[in-house]
Amino acid sequence: MPEPTVVAVATDAPATEVVAATPVIAKPGQLMADACPEPTMTMDDFLAKIYKDAEARLPSQTRFFHVASDYYDWPYAQRARVMGCPSTFHLCKTLIFENTKFKQDPSKPIDEDRYWCVIVQYEGSVNITKLEKAAREKTGATRKATHLRIAPSEKSLELTGFATGGVCAVGMKTDLPILISKELAELSPPIFYLGAGHLDWKVAVPFEDFVEKWNARVTDFS
Template sequence: MNSNDNIKEQLNDLINQVSTLYSSKNITAHYLDYFKRNAKLTKLDDAPEPVKKVEKACINLRIRNVSRFYHVESDYYNWELQRRAFRLTSPSINHLCKSVIFENTRSSHDSIDDPLNSKYYCVITQYVGSINTQKLMNFVRTLKNKQISKKNYNFRVTDGEKSVRLTGFENNGVSPIGMTFQIPIVLSSTITELQPPVLYLGAGHIDWKLALPVHDFISATNCFITDLS
């Protein structure tokens, strides 16, 4: 085994030890206490306007006191997931999530007013996860008790320009909180199983990230939850 392989093996061992440590209930409680105390200390005086827009939405939803904002390096998205997790002091790469706007291209309307039959959905999944569009379609269809035919559904990721218009946020900066339009949110059920129960998201700008406890996010956004993998 060469030196690089040895370093990688030691690093993987360390990551596994940290993951095991975080699975402890006692550590989870301490982590959440530490997380919330630091959330209250976050100042965004120099943050770009889209990030301040997200912060204002957090204030309106009464979750600002549990929302942590992180200003990351400009080459953050060139890093491997584990390095990103270390940068954010995330318990694991499983906690790193993304928000993707999906469009029903066969919808008979362009409205988002009815969350049970919206043209668009903001889907949140882990970076290590995947989005099964068939499962997404099946779930959304059950929201209307399957009254709408399958032929009226075809979910795909909406194009970048449309995503910016709907959310107000650029690629890799999309936040489900503070979107220009109140697009219904669908959360992957695997995120509810995270320990400690915290998720990391975009914060309105590519160089800013937002983290908050999963329970607080669900309560504040009234998002849908389903298996998407």
């Protein structure tokens, strides 16, 4: 894995709040609370779902950011800088995988263990063989009965309530099993940044608390 680009150090970020982030105001090393002391953004329904879930499980421990519409055109270093993110390795994405060889067990709830929520760094990668092994360890399924692939965008939207680019493990419509890359356990400080329901919104979450409260499995799938 390449060395991360260190862009800022945010060690005293305040409690849960909505922060309007813009590359014009934010500077390297500057906390967004200082850059934007009076947030004016309002939370839409998609963001409200994430905020509600975050507050229920991690009161006052998450932080939201509103970014420019061309955010995904920026290099990783600029994306991290505008949120006061410590390094590019703290930037993560949520992917929904489907076991295409899944066969429903009549004794289990519909679709249990068929779909998986996977959290990985943008600077990282997903080794499908390792990911399938992790899934089998949880379900007890055989190798022949496990074939994970990215779920269709329509199915991802149905399961999570979020469109492509805004999928978030927090506030999902369906309680999917979560696999999170072990690389995130080595981050300093131990926080990571995810999409927050919409292309223009991001959320910062403390790693250890997330693993505990969302019952996520820390997995080596890189």
